[in-house]
Amino acid sequence: MVEQRQQPNKSNNIRKTKAVFYHAGCPVCVAAEQNVAAALDPARFDVEHVHLGQQKQRVAEPEKAGVKSVPALVLGGTAYHINFGADLSVLI
């Protein structure tokens, strides 16, 4: 049996969970960004903000995680839609 060793508990060494906030700059998106995405615990999450209107080449990424509309937050690979701003299909 492989022994699992606990990593040293130094804040610098804590591996944060990746969170990606996908949006399209719409008013619903901005509200969700300023209130929900900004409310995540910075000690546990690294939050990346992706404007899909400006980075259309990244649309396949949230699609793969199950995102159907923006704004959406992908937390640890799982999609959470926050209210409804725009369907992902209009951004392709």
Next chain:
Amino acid sequence: MVEQRQQPNKSNNIRKTKAVFYHAGCPVCVAAEQNVAAALDPARFDVEHVHLGQQKQRVAEPEKAGVKSVPALVLGGTAYHINFGADLSVLI
């Protein structure tokens, strides 16, 4: 030798924002609770969890904040629906 003084506990003086997570115990609700509601920064938010199936007398509260379905997070009085579990109307 430098005397070590106890710092005043400033965290007690910070007024946190009230966050209320409304749910109905459904699988979509549980996922949102464990991942999104639990991800909020505890230094800035006091999160209350309300099971509307068990506390039907509180349904008017999220309705007033604009909640249409659960799971939903009301942050500083504003409603953020997280994915879709159940319509609020089935809980009345």
